[in-house]
Amino acid sequence: MHITLLVGTVHGNATLVAQAIQMAADDTHTITLLPMDGLDITVFDTPGVFLICTSTTGVGDVPDNAQALYHALDAQAKYLGHVRYGLIALGDSSYGDSFYGGGRRFDERLQDLGAKRIGDICVLDASDTMQPEEDAIAWFQQWLPLLA
Numbered sequence: 483m484h485i486t487l488l489v490g491t492v493h494g495n496a497t498l499v500a501q502a503i504q505m506a507a508d509d510t511h512t513i514t515l516l517p518m519d520g521l522d523i524t525v526f527d528t529p530g531v532f533l534i535c536t537s538t539t540g541v542g543d544v545p546d547n548a549q550a551l552y553h554a555l556d557a558q559a560k561y562l563g564h565v566r567y568g569l570i571a572l573g574d575s576s577y578g579d580s581f582y583g584g585g586r587r588f589d590e591r592l593q594d595l596g597a598k599r600i601g602d603i604c605v606l607d608a609s610d611t612m613q614p615e616e617d618a619i620a621w622f623q624q625w626l627p628l629l630a
């Protein structure tokens with residue numbers, strides 16, 4: 483199965499997590515890692531499933547490189563009932579109510595458009611883990627069988 487791994491990041495933590503996931507994939511899955519920069523809703527026409535890996539900036543906002551794609555989900559809104567996705571959300575619980583808000587924004591908007599999230603959100607809390615890559619890989623190994 484093909485997985486398109488969409489990465490939203492400010493300082494690169496989400497990219498490191500995404501690269502670790504890509505390295506951890508077995509032979510039955512191919513993963514294309516795509517920084518979100520400049521993407522629009524047509525990326526969801528790609529065959530296969532999607533894995534969104536995004537951090538949060540500002541006060542619960544999506545990273546700058548994810549703004550175009552996030553806003554395209556409004557500006558180019560269309561039914562995404564064919565889309566299945568997983569979500570890895572980086573954040574820091576010290577931000578209180580805006581904790582992993584960037585990931586939650588994508589999750590809410592994609593579900594508004596009919597997309598189906600597979601599995602629970604993988605929340606990587608900078609205040610809680612020193613090993614986000616390892617945590618993400620452990621989540622990913624549990625997530626893959628849910629795609630069958």
Ligand SMILES: Cc1cc2nc3c(=O)[nH]c(=O)nc-3n(C[C@H](O)[C@H](O)[C@H](O)COP(=O)(O)O)c2cc1C
Pocket residue numbers: 490491492493494495496497536537538539540541542543545572573574575577580581582583608
């Ligand atoms: C300026 C700034 C604002 C942030 N705002 C939030 C926030 O509102 N909610 C949250 O959960 N994390 C917030 N964070 C924490 C980041 O999401 C977290 O450090 C993450 O690991 C950064 O990943 P990145 O390097 O891929 O952007 C913020 C970090 C910075 C530097």
